[in-house]
Amino acid sequence: MIVKRRTIPLRILVNEALLRRLPPNHPKRQEILKDLLIIRAGFKGEQDIDYYLSLLDDNDFHIFQDLRIPQGSKHFQIDLLLLSTKFILLIENKNMPGIIEFDPDFKQVFRRYNDTTEVYDCPIDQVKRQVYQFRNWLKKHNINPLPLEFLVTYSNHGSILQNPSKNQEVFDRVSKGGNLIFKIGEFQNSHQKEILTLKDIKKLTKLLIKSHEPETASIRKYNISPSEIIPGILCPACDRFSMERISRKWYCLHCGTSSTSAHEQAILDYFLLIGRTITNMQLRKFLLMPSRTIATYLLGNMDLKHTGSTKNRVYSKT
Ligand SMILES: [Zn+2]
DSSP states (O other): OEEEOOOOOHHHHHHHHHHHHSOTTOTTHHHHHHHHHHHHHHHHHHHHHHHHHTTSOTTTOEEEEEEEEEETTEEEEEEEEEEOSSOEEEEEEEOOOEEEEEEGGGTEEEEEETTEEEEEEOHHHHHHHHHHHHHHHHHHTTOOOOOEEEEEEEOOTTEEEEOTTOOHHHHHHEEEGGGHHHHHHHHHHHOOOOOSOHHHHHHHHHHHHHHOOOOOOOGGGGTOOGGGSOOSOOOTTTOOSOEEEETTEEEETTTOOEESSHHHHHHHHHHHHTOSEEEHHHHHHHHTOOOHHHHHHHHHTSOEEEESOSTTOEEEEO
C-alpha cells in the first residue's frame, strides 16, 4: 500500500510560473525551460513506475514515493522506498529514451540518443550511496538492522539497456519497469526471515513521513529578482497581460475573453515567485488594480490562511 505519495515538485511549479511571467527575451528563459523539461520527465518516469508497483500484493509493502531525508546539513533523496517486515528496497528511477550502455569499469553510463552521446555517473553507485546513507539513518534511530536491497529502474519504453561487459551487478541491479515485479519477487524469495514486527513497521512509517522534507525552490536559483517578474493578470485565452476588472469580471482588452477567476493563477504565481505571504496592498500592486475593496473580496474568496487584524491582514497559502 502507498503510505506516502509524491507531490508535484515545487521546481516544476516555480519554473512554469517563471515562463509565464518573464519577458519573452529574458536571457534565463532557455535554462529555465531546459530544467523544467528534465524535472517533468523525471516526475513522469516515477509515475510510470507506480503502475508496475500497483501490481504487487497490497499487504506486502509499505510504499513511500519520493522521500527526502535530512542528514547533517544535506539531504538524501529516494525515488521509491518499499518497506516490508523482511527487507527494504530502494529504487532509483531513470526516464531516458535511447541506448543506455553501462561501463562498470569506469563507473559511467553512456546514453546515445538523436545522434548525440552523453555520459552520466553510474546510477548503481548513486543508489548505493542512498543505501549507505539510509543505513546510517536507521542506525541513528535504533531500528533493527534489516537487509537493504536496491535497484535502478528505467521506466521509459524507449530505453534500450546494454551491458557489453556482461557485468553481473548491472544484470542484478538494473531493470526495465516491466521486469520490476519479478526482480522484487527474487528479493522476496531470498529474504524470508521476519525482522520487523508490524508494530515496528508502523513506527518506522511514522518516522519516515515525519522526517521527509520537501524540496524548496525559489527564483534565486536563476539570480532573478522580483522586479523582473511581469505583474498583472494573464488572459487564459491569448496569454497576454491584458485583463482588466470591468463590472465584477476580468475582461481581456485584446481578445475579449472574460473570466471570474483569472486572478487566482496570478495570486498563486505571487506565492511561487515573490513571497510566501501577501497583503492587500501587495496584491493591488501585483494585479495592477487600485481598489482595496475588490482586493479584499478576491483574497477572501480564495482558500487562504490569514493572520492579523482586518486592516493589516497578511494572507498565505494553506
Ligand atoms: Zn485575451
